[in-house]
Amino acid sequence: MKCSECDTVLANENSLKRHNRSFHTSTASFPSSICGVCDERVSSKELEVHLSKKHGISVEHEKLSFVDADAFEEWRRNVETEHKAKYIRFSTRKNSEKTIVYFTCNRSGEARVVSQDSRKRRPKLKGSRKTGRKCTSRITANFFADGTVAIDFCRTHSGHTAELEHLPIPSQVKQEVAAKLASKIPASEILEQVRTSANTNELRREQLITTQDLRNIRKSLGNELQASIEPIGTELTNSCNAENPESQDLSNGLRCENNARPFDLDEDKKKIHDMISSIMKDIKTHHGSNAFIDILNYAGPIVRAAEDHGSRMNELVSQTENKDIDNQRISPDKESASSRTMPSRSPIEVSEEAIHLNPETENVIEEDLNVL
DNA sequence: GGGTCCAAGGGACGGATGTA
DNA sequence: TACATCCGTCCCTTGGACCC
16 A cells, blocks of 8 residues: 555555554654653653652662573563563564563553544543553563573563553463353353452452453454354343243343244243242242341332333333334334334332332232242 | 664554444 | 444564664
């Protein structure tokens, strides 16, 4: 692709955009060293002295050596976990006897943010992981020809705090999750396992894992393996699939795409009734009558809200059906689908009074009590 | 010559968006 | 609200420049 401004040829659109940002916009400069404490502009070399003299921050260095690259990588992983940090390759130099790799803190530097004019999406909600300041923490690693590694490690970070949300999910955790997905462990169970996996009181990056992260990990697997795993999210909320048609989420029945069946109010009411009977039986058997009454009190407002929701829904469906008949129109297109969209409702407020059940619900519960 | 920083571009990741 | 997709952002490499 050819740049219209300077005739430079770039490999793809992405590179062309970046080229335009770099050469043909006013924001083409690379960040120099700005002190993360006072925002004063100082040279990279002076930064450590500046931090020490002006802010009393002593920047610690240590020299370490490792028998091989694997030992160094293991040490790096441990340090990253311990310091809630991530070190990325910044530069590499090779000569006849060694390769020097410079690692820098991933928070160091400035995000390559696109200009307001060319931006098509809003910036990341949690912000860039780049601080716009130079962090002093870095690793200079010398990889010798005999396999040994000698490093100079500066452990002192500056210009930012340890923030887990700006760290990537550790690759080891990703591998573990991928293995669990591959062995068809339900996503909800994997989330629970990962979030409760830490054996310390300190929060770790993997404990912030989300459903979207699981989807991304699933996506990164091979096509064949990916196809064998249930789509994540469907499985978390409603298993609407051919193997398990009975497990459909009733509240979602109207927009269930796979193996959809007609919404049958009477049938679904019966199912809910059966479920409640079964749960009640369980509660009374295992926890006694007091627990049973407590649950009833707790469930009261929920039952009332559901009844309220149900009657409003019936009303709306009936109105829509009447409208369709009046207009002699049966159109399952977007327009008619949107006309069926439920109006947004304010969150259900639960008052003390709401605990009292209406006579009809009380009759149902009484029947269940008799059954028990 | 060694050490470091900066510039530039390729490739990949992953998170926000759009849609059903 | 789930999910596919797009694209903003990040990582990595190479090479030039500068300083000591």
